[in-house]
Amino acid sequence: MSEVTLELIRQAHERIRGRIHRTPVLTSGRLDELSGSALFFKCENFQKTGSFKARGAANAVRSLSEGEAAHGVATHSSGNHAAALSWAASERGIPATVVMPRTASPNKIASVERYGGRIVFCEPTHRAREEAAARVVGETGAVLIHPYNDLRIIAGQGTAAVELLDEVPDLDIIVCPVGGGGLLARTAIAAKAIRPQVRIFGGEPEGAADASQSLASGVRRPVERPSSIADGLLAFVGDLTFPVMQRLVDGIGTVPDEAIGAAARRLLEVLKVVVEPSGAVGYAAVAEGSVACRGMRVGIILSGGNLDLGRVPWAK
């Protein structure tokens, strides 16, 4: 099984339905006017644990055999996947250990603790994360559930696009944030299988533009010190997700942090929803014009809502 198909995504949907929220699709006349498009917001900020990551985590944990599950699960994550995996593990009654960078948001740390996850802190680099996670797996015998470079995770996260197209079948474009690329890859696979003519775009912070640069050069290359208020999108695009993006993604729009903060604020003021900066980057790319979509029907995945009220992007 080297590839995630629509069939696997539908199986994942069967597996997790009833455990996750079927999140609503919201619209706003005023946001339509401002963008010159018809926008359909898939609100994964309302998902269990506050982000779409609950879909992949639930699918991964529910896919484990009894034997595999016996020693629990482990991962590394800046936050939302950590909380989602802790939630999914506690739902199945098995332990979860998560490696988090010591710079993670206090509210994301609190969220992991709330779901009973054990936290191991590390330096905020890709290497430190991977090494610490390998150490945890060695010590505990837990199954490593990588935050995005994992077929069970990708299949689970493909289910949001299935629901979106189920509700709004005639979309021209779907835009979602890109970090490690799990959400974007799964969205592309699911959406193009259901509706081949739909175009798929990512929105990426300028300070962590490894996906757009890698796609442009054809070679997967990390950004040395990724930095953005979109703290969930600093991960390096994965070797499983990158080939999918090369094949199925139509483009990536990069956006500066101010535009991300402004987008999150506008969603709060006009759409009345709380979206964390990482979750607002797809909309920021549309609002900024870095994904061209005037006159089109645009699905936008708001991927998470775990905003730290102590660090709101407009309160600087």
Add this chain to the structure above:
Amino acid sequence: MSEVTLELIRQAHERIRGRIHRTPVLTSGRLDELSGSALFFKCENFQKTGSFKARGAANAVRSLSEGEAAHGVATHSSGNHAAALSWAASERGIPATVVMPRTASPNKIASVERYGGRIVFCEPTHRAREEAAARVVGETGAVLIHPYNDLRIIAGQGTAAVELLDEVPDLDIIVCPVGGGGLLARTAIAAKAIRPQVRIFGGEPEGAADASQSLASGVRRPVERPSSIADGLLAFVGDLTFPVMQRLVDGIGTVPDEAIGAAARRLLEVLKVVVEPSGAVGYAAVAEGSVACRGMRVGIILSGGNLDLGRVPWAK
């Protein structure tokens, strides 16, 4: 026609469906745990113009004959009804004039202007509002659409409860904010006609507790200087809504301003939705325990989301 029946509410629903949003019902495992109940939040903060008032306004404006509509509509309102009526009028292509207290939130004033309503400011008292509105009607020949003491408004606003019970048929209790009583009266009429055993409660700010005091004494009596961060609930309970409340409402829980602010903040942090203080009072009454509902299935109407980010209740 002296009474609003379920039949009239269903006619209103037919009339406005397609013009208004069918708002989602959200749930949260964490808020359920905190309250010891199963909570179902009807998100009228996502409604057109940001509050449930769009339902009544759309029904009222669409009910007018061509002749009645010719000179436009007028009203007095601290904000949400003003914006809703301006929106409904502009949708039909007729003018709207609204009398607003000079203390109205800047964002609510801006909202009326955005929908093309003409504003006449007045002193923030019941008498000044009614007098200014009567003057406007005399000068323009507009039809007065009272914010809550109007059968067309009451019928339109009954449609939110119809949708809520359509989605969650087995509720034990429904709780909603009470100001002039339009929302509470319509909710009670619609809900008890559909499900006679459902109990209906209002949540009211302590600083504007005219509804609970009037119900207790059996006589409609205003509070002298109503004051609360829930600025949409300062209106005096109407002579059309009061008898309905006496007959059909099971109780009113009053809540202090701090509890209202805390409720709005918790909805923002946990449910990820933006609710203005007035819109959060139903939930505040549940969270405070002033409406007893442990172990029950509770529908809560979040009536509006027009939060002024410059005046957020936790930023004092």
